[in-house]
Amino acid sequence: GGAVPVDTLKQEHPEFTGGVFGESLVEPTKPTFEGGVNGQGTVAESLPDYEGGAVPVDTLKQELPSYSGGVNATEALVQDAKPTLHVEVRKELIPKQTREKIDPDMLLGETRIEQVGQDGEKEIVTSYEEKDGKRISELKETTRILTEAKDQIIVRGSKKNVEIKPVPVLTLSNITGNSMGRSARLSYNLDKADGVTVSKISATIKAKGLEEQTLDFTSDQLEATVDNLKLYTDYTISTRMVFNRGKGEESTLLEDKKLRLELKKLEIKDIKETSLVKVENGKESEIQQLTEAPSDLANYYLKISSEDHKTSRLAIKSIQTERIDGKEYYKVTAEATDLIQRNAQKTFEAGYSYYLAKSSADSPTIAGVKEYAYKDIQDYDSRHDQAYRNLEKLQPFYNKEWIVNQGNKLDLKHNLAKKEIVSVIAMKGQDFVTDLSVADHIMVHYADKTKDVFAITSQNSGLTAIKEYKIADLDLLYTPDMLVKDRSALAKELISILKTVDLQSDGVYRILDDQTTSLDKKVEEVKNWYLEESFAEVKAQLGTLVDKLLTNLDYQWNDSPARTAALKKKVQDNQSAIMLGLAYLNRYYGIRFADYNLKELMLFKPDFYGQNVDILDRLIELGSRENNLKGDQTHETFARVLAKDTKSEDLHAFLDYNRQLLTTDKDMNDWFVNATKGHVYIAERASKNQEIANRKHRAYDNLNNWLHRNMILPLLNVKKAQMFLISNYNTITFGSADKSGKTIDQMKADIDLVADRQLTYLDFWYRLATDEVKDRMVKSDFNVATPVWEGYRVDGRGWVERYGHTSGMEDYAPIREVFGPAGRYYKDNKLGAYASIYPKINARDAVHFVEIDMMSEYGLSVYTHETTHVNDRIVYLGGYKHREGTYVEAYAQGMLQSPAEEGHQGEYGALGLNMAYMRPNDGDQWYNPDPTKLQTRQQIDHYMKGYNETLMLLDYLEGDRVLAKNDLALKKAWFSKMTKQMRHQDQDNKLLAPNQWDYVRPLTDEEAKTQLNSVDDLIKHNIITNRHYQGTYRPEELKTAYVNVKMVDAIYGGNTSQGAPGALSFKHNAFRMWGYYGYENGFLGYASNKYKDEALSEGRDTLGDDFIIQKVSKGKFQNLEEWKKAWFDAIIAKAKRGIHSFEIDGQQIDSYEKLQDLFDQAVETDYRNFKYGGSVANYTVALKKKVFQKLLQVTDAFSSELFPKG
Structure with missing residues (x-):
């Protein structure tokens, strides 16, 4: 049919039976009941099958058949054949309708489709009942709409034709961002024809998560400013224009534009104080108040001090008067490229301003100039607070907003976000860069004494005063803490x-x-x-x-x-x-x-x-x-x-801080070795005595004290000198290869050997010293390691003067670089070496070598000599100090100095003990070959017993065989007499009699004739062999106290004193007391002041040999001669029971008698030579040496018994 507007059409729907709209229900007729009464059994029939189309069950309804037959189930039920339901379903199109509308604003002849039409669809269901092939019910039809039809609407214009103008063109021609003002100026350009009207232009500025802003424009006002924008935020500008060009109202959308405000400027941060400084004739003075603005600003500048940054200084551009809150101030303004200052409105102004009160009662603090904490800065996130403060170290000049934006990009697990940065320094390779030259790394120094090193690449900062780098692998920048400036x-x-x-x-x-x-x-x-x-x-x-x-x-x-x-x-x-x-x-x-x-x-x-x-x-x-x-x-x-x-707090703490920060060295000792490597060779020796093996002994530990600490920096800055240190728990030795004209590499073996020998000596003393004082050997713990200085006698130069200059030669580097600046130069006093010691025990005690080469074999012996001077009062004498009437040289040479085979001063072959040298037990030794074999004081005492008893055996045989000749002349030639010389006061001695010295003189005829008939006589009359000694021997001065008691020389008596002894008898008696009573009772009892207080308490003014032997022997002996006689007797008695077998010149000696025969032969030979004008005792002395050295060898340094049968 024709097109009818949808809204004017009404479609009739058939009535429904037994269903709802769009559905049909056909329900089969229920069967009648036959027989039975209410509550009794029934027969339910099933629903009939459907035929035809599918119809929903709930929309079909069957008629119930009527009952026939009896009632109350008493009559038979007769049921007819069942009817069937016939159903047909079909679909039909609902055609769309077309409607027209008239638009008076559209031009006549123009049409447009306002709504596109669409056909609909409906479903029709037809049903009836059928029985025996015949329809028995009325035909029923049900319709359901499946899709509504949609009208097509056509709009037709009725307006008469007019001229249509071109569409106006709107462009967003310029977006001018103002980061400092947090705003942007939007400028549009509108191109439209006359007659075209623009009713609305609107710009919407939006960003994710932020409230939108809308600006309205007109054709006459095409510029506007959007304020209160956030920095570092991506905004979108959407523009819509509504217009009429003759066709009615139209609109258009411009393509979206992007807007982002970046602010990377220079800001003076963390301001502590700002002051106006006036300069007159180069002198600076701070101005607290101005009465009038100065006319010449060239003499003024602004000084801004900061908590964490360097002082900023700014030339002044202007000083103007401003009234703020009713008060007048001078606004002092300075400008610098890219320098900004924030204000109370959280925006920025170029330059820097400072307000100075006209009146002293007014504060110069102005609300209009404000500095904000990071928590007040846009996008501040408390989780990143440490990152912001750290980035200020990386980017010291940039504004805080920039820093917050950068900081928010950092992973919170990154060190830059979680650790506190102390400082950042640029590097080129491994060198610190302290100017604006190109760098390739930065070191970030954290407060926890750790560091990170990051690679950087240079880039253009966009700011003329700043050099900028990008940090590799991080979206971060680094700027050196320096301004780019032509200086x-x-x-x-x-x-x-x-x-x-x-x-x-x-x-x-x-x-x-x-x-x-x-x-x-x-x-x-x-x-x-x-x-x-x-x-x-x-x-x-x-x-x-x-x-x-x-x-x-x-x-x-x-x-x-x-x-x-x-x-x-x-x-x-x-x-x-x-x-x-x-x-x-x-x-x-x-x-x-x-x-x-x-x-x-x-x-x-x-x-x-x-x-x-x-x-x-x-x-x-x-x-x-x-x-x-x-x-x-x-x-x-x-x-x-x-x-x-x-x-x-001090230099050590500073060096240790840098060690932890900059190295992997586990302690300062390791660091010091590495830091001086190539210029200082360091030989460090830990004790081999287990109980002190872990005590301080290393070089830095020995330097890091009040006495030696000023050696540290000179040693760390050696350039030319070739230095070495030998460090142990008792001494530290300073030397150089330059002294001998060698290199360190050439000397390393010698340095290590000396270091080993020093340790062997010190360890020996630690084992020997009494338990009460032995720990004082470990000076590195309780005091100061004794310094040993090598001296300045240099090969090819002689003794070098104080400043290291030698005519015609390059300056002597060890003095120029180390010894001189450290104040360790000393003059040539013509001694071999000396120890500087003080009347009272003092940590400043030191050993100085002069003429003797510290690195030679004899130099090591001198080391044991000079350290005896340092240590005897502290350790070696048990803490009892020197015996009254003696002094330092009574204890070193010829007593506690370890004798050297080469270069010695007569002490080799004299009484002594080898505490330092490792020698072969080859039958040609005077002393114990291996000090390390004597591991306890008891073992040392056992050695000293064998050592002394062997010498006494030989002395006895010598004296006995000489006296057997009964020749007066031979006696006078062979023997001397040691007598007592009573002391008198002089510059070295303040003691008087009964204190004595030793005086050695020849025998008189009468003494030789009447007093010397047996060894007992030799003991009683204090006879000694006449080979090396003559005159007075004084233990308190520095001449005769050096006397060496030769091991082949016999001193039979003790020259028992009632006060202080003489030097010769003192050394001899000290060794014999050690051999008989041991170190602790014998040596210390005799050689120290151990019994001085006891002597005083018993009413004695002096400490004599007689008092000591009584105390040590517990009253058994009254003088040394009694004791020595008893000991000689005991030795000879043991010897006659048998001696350790040994071989001399092919002859096996295993008895006293055989040994006596050898002495008979030697004395006889010497006697014949003497009678013919030759020297006396040469063969006997040679025999004594040979026998002693053989017995030393075969007993393994007396570790086995000299007298096997006791």
């Missing part, structure tokens, strides 16, 4: 000032403490700093040094004539101090820590350790005091001047 003109002027300074000059002399001394003395005082080489280096490098100094001095943001004048004046006034400060740091702080060297940090970047440091003031302070420049006060200088800039 060449200023540097040139400062160099011209500093280069005029000479080390020996009036300006330098003015810092000396004593200004009244002579010029020669001033010259000498300056020479004592040993800074000549370093001063020359500084002068040669002034260009580089001054440039680095200016680069790191402060932040000079712009050119300030006032500040330049003040700086020049400061340098001019302190030029000498500055040069000395540079020379000192250059000299002593080129310290290596693994691959890093501290010199650049200490010169120009002391803020590496976290403190804000004015490096110029630091140099001036360092170079303005004489004591600061002395090499022997390097530890004190650090504490006085440098410690406050490092957070370390």
Whole structure:
């Protein structure tokens, strides 16, 4: 049919039977009941099958058949055949209709489809009942709409034709971001024809998660500003224009534009104080108040001090009056490229402003100028708070908003986000970069004494004053803590000032403490700093040094004539101090820590350790005091001047801090060895005595004390010298290869040998010393290791003078670099060596070698000699000190010094004990060959018993066989008499009789004839062999106290004293007492002052041999002669029972008789020679030597018994 508007058509729906709209239900007729009554059984019939189309069961309904037959189930039920349901289903199209509308605003003839039409669909169900092939019910039809038809609407214009204008063109021509104002200016351009009207232009500015802003524009106002924008945020600008060009209202959307405000400018942060500084004639003064604005601003600058950054200085552009809150202020304004300052509105202004009150009652703090904490900064996230503070170290100049934005990118697990940064330093390879030269790494120094190193690449910062790098693998930047600036003109002027300074000059002399001394003395005082080489280096490098100094001095943001004048004046006034400060740091702080060297940090970047440091003031302070420049006060200088800039209380703490930060060395000892490697060879020896094996013994431990600590920096800065150290728990030896004209490599074997021998000697003494004092041997723990100095007699130079100069030769490096500056030079006193000791035990005791080579075999013997002087009162004598009436030389040579085979002074073959040398037990030794075999005091005492008894056996045989000749002349030639010489006072001795000295003289005829008939007579009359001794022997002076008691020389008596003894008998008796009573009772009892207090308590004014032997023997003996006679008798009795077998010249000796025969032969030979005018005793002495050395060999140093049968 025709098109009828949908809204005017109404479709009729057939009525439904038994269902709902759209569905049909045919229900089969229920069967009637037959028989049965209510509540009795029934028969239910099933539903009939459907035929035809599918019809929902709930929409079909069957008619129930009526009942026939009896009632109340009493009659039979007859049921007819069942009817069937016939169903047909079909679908039909509902055609769409077309309607038209008239639009008066559309041009006549124009049409448009407002709605596209669509056909619908319906479903028709037809059903009826059928029985026996015949329809028995009315036909029923049900219709359901499946899809509604949709009209097609066509709009036709009825307006008469008019002119259609072109579509207007709107463009967003410019987006001008204002990051400092947190705003953007949007500028549009509109191109439209006359007659076209634009009713609306709107721009919507939106960003994810933020509230939208909408700006409205008109055709006449095409610019507007959007405020309150967030920085570092991606915004979208969507623009819509509504217009009419003759066709009715139309609209268009412009392509979206992006907007993002970035702010990376320079900001002075963490401001502590701002002040206005006036400069007159180079002198600076802070201005607290202005009464009027100055006309010449060139004499002023702003100084801004910070908590964590260097001082900023700014030339002033203007000073203007402003009224704020009813009060007048001077607004002081400075400008610098890219420098900004935040205000109370959380926006920024260019430059920097400071308000100075006109009245002193008004505060200069103005609300309009404000600094915000990070928590007040846009996008602050408390989780990243540490990251922000750390990034301020990486990017010290950039504004806080930038830093927060950068910090939020950091993974919270990254060290830069969770650890506290102390400082950041640029590097080129392993070298610290302290200027603006290109770097390739940075080191990040954390507060927990750890570090990270990151690779960096240079890039353009976009800011003229900043050098910028990108950190590899991190979306972060790094900027050195320096402003890019042309300082060449200023540097040139400062160099011209500093280069005029000479080390020996009036300006330098003015810092000396004593200004009244002579010029020669001033010259000498300056020479004592040993800074000549370093001063020359500084002068040669002034260009580089001054440039680095200016680069790191402060932040000079712009050119300030006032500040330049003040700086020049400061340098001019302190030029000498500055040069000395540079020379000192250059000299002593080129310290290596693994691959890093501290010199650049200490010169120009002391803020590496976290403190804000004015490096110029630091140099001036360092170079303005004489004591600061002395090499022997390097530890004190650090504490006085440098410690406050490092957070370390002393030099050791500073070095240890850097070790932990910059190296993998596990302790300071390892670090010191590595830090000096190549210049100092260090031989360290731990004790082999198990109980002290882990005690301090290493070089750094021995240096790190009040006495030696000023050796540390000189040793760490050795350049030319070839030094070595030998360090153990008791001594530290300082030497050089330069002394012998060798290299360290050539000397290493000798150094190690000396180190081993020193340790063997010291370990021996630790085993020997009494339990009460032995721990005093470990000086590294309780006191100070005794220094041993090698001396300055140098091959090819002689004794080198104090400053290391030798005419025609290069300066002697060990003095120039180490011994001289450390204050360890000493003069040639023509001695072989000496120990500096004090009346009271003092840690300053030291050993000095002079003429003797410390590294020779004899040098080691001298080491045992001189350390005896140092240690005897402390340890060797059991803590009882020297015996009254003796002095130091009574205990060293010829007693406790370990004799050397080569280079000795007569002590080899004299009474002694080998505590140091490892020698073969080859039958040609005077002493125990291997000190390490004597592991206990008991073993040592056993050796000394065998040692003394063997000598006494030989002495007995010699005396007995000589006396057997009964020749007066032979007796006088062979023997001398030791007598008592009573003491008198002189410069060395203050004691009087009964204190005595030994006096050795020839025998008289009467003495030889009537007194000497047996060995007992030799003992009783204090007879000795006449071979080496004559005159007086005094143990308290420094001449005859050196006497060596030869082992082949016999001293039969003891010359028993009632007070102090003589030197010869003292040494002899001390050894014999040791052999008989042992070290603790015999040696200490006799050689020390052990019994002095006891003697006094018993009413004796002196401590004599007689008192000692009574105490030691517990009253058994009254004098030494009684004791010695008894011992001789015991030895001979044992010998006659048998001696250890040995071979002499092919002859086996195993009895006293055989040995006596040998002595008979030797004495007879000597007697014949004597009678014919020859010397006496040569054969006998040779026999005594041969027998002793054989017995030493065959008994394995008397470890087996000399007299097997006891």
